[in-house]
Amino acid sequence: MDNRINEIRRVIRALRVSMREAEAIMHEQINRDEDCTFVAEEVMKMRVVMSGLVQERAALGDTDPIVVASLFVPRRRPAPSRGRLEPRRLVPPREVAQA
Known part of the structure; x- marks a missing residue:
């Protein structure tokens, strides 16, 4: 049974x-x-085959996720936290001095 699960995966x-x-x-x-x-028709055929394989795999008791490294796009690292930001205060525009 393990060989069949590995083949399906x-x-x-x-x-x-x-x-x-x-x-x-x-x-x-x-x-x-x-x-x-x-x-598009070929993709739909692949989905039908995939659905059958997933059902067979579940029937055999395999529930572990299947990871395909090439499908994942690396994410950017989150920006470091700079602490708590104070809310901005609205300040009226400066008046230009008339000379």
Whole structure:
């Protein structure tokens, strides 16, 4: 059973990468105002296969998340906190001295 779970996880990882690549191609075609029917149909077929694999994996009792490193975009580090900021006070504009 462990071998089957590992095989399913491997196929899911590969499908996720393929789906992301196909979606990127589809978006490029849309941006160029081209027909993306073929690619969209392929993505839908991949989703059907993915759904079946996920159901089979759940039936085998595997609930651990499947991480694909290439799908994650690194985030910027948050700016360091500078302590509590005081609210801004509204000050009337300075009058220009008439000479």
